[in-house]
Amino acid sequence: MTRRRPSRSATADDLLTTLGRLTDRVRQGAERQRARVELAEALQRSMLPTGLPDLPGLRVAAEYVPARNGLDIGGDWYDGFVLPDGSLGFSIGDVQGHDVEAAAFMGQVRMGLRAVATATTDPGEVLGWANELLLSMDHGLFATCSFLRFDPATGELESARAGHVPAIWATAGGQGGVVEDEAGVPLGILPGEAYPVARRRLSSGGAFVLLTDGVVEGPSYPIEAGLDAVARLVRSAVPAGVEASELASQVMGVAAQTDHTDDAAVLVLVHDPEESRPPRP
DSSP: OOOOOOOHHHHHHHHHHHHHHHHHHHHHHHHHHHHHHHHHHHHHHHTSOSOOOOBTTEEEEEEEEOOSSTTOOOOEEEEEEEOTTSOEEEEEEEESSSSHHHHHHHHHHHHHHHHHHTTOOOHHHHHHHHHHHHHHHTOSOOEEEEEEEEETTTTEEEEEEEBOOOOEEEETTSOEEEOOOOOBOOBTSSTTOOOOOEEEEOOSSEEEEEEOHHHHOBTTBOHHHHHHHHHHHHHHHTTTTOOHHHHHHHHHHHHHHHTOOSOEEEEEEEEOHHHHSOOOO
16 A cells, blocks of 8 residues: 655645744743743842941942852842941851742841841851741751841951851951851751851951852862952952942952852941041041
8 A cells, every 4th residue: 555645845834834833832931931030030139138238437338149040049148237236237148059949048047137136136146046046947948147246336346157158358458368267057957056256346447248159169169269369359459449339349250250150149348447437626
């Protein structure tokens, strides 16, 4: 029995119809993907503060860059707010995972830190209480975090870390480096964890830079190299009188060297005690 072959024109028409359907399907998929990415980025940014506190003698700025992998919603955050005693509280951190659950958990951690800081201003106690709060929520997620308190009356800066990337410091005189302070474990892992507090007095002009590992670490770029690069940058920029916002942008530029795929956050505190002093009569 001889099979009847379809005509050439019918085969071409079928092919064109199939290609048209596939093209339309790809276009619709691309539009949905773009909408989901835009929604993901909007979700990330909606959980970050709309403004940061500052005062005479302290200028604060931040930068945030979302993850490059579309729907890999990151859990990085930064925050700054006025504490009940008139001092300023600052936090920066990174939640484990890259999905909507991690982003939602990030929002809970950030607001949890704010809530705890209304009852105590000691950075170690803030992290300790926040750790117990997160454990009681039983999310199964954890977060690294740094919490700082700046007292404008004394110029003292207190800080504590929960497994987070160390900060970078520099003075107007050209000194600086990576802050070598002790850290506790990340939040949400062990109950009853204590977080050591480091205290330093900002008696001269300089900068204190907080960041997440997305800034200083990449697939083939070790975190030590990233921290050294940021330290060199900050140590040269601060004596030149770079503004806080410009310094934050320059530090974020280090992330381009790491070829990072994670989201990244930078929080910069530039201090100048001379600006906070009232003018002499």
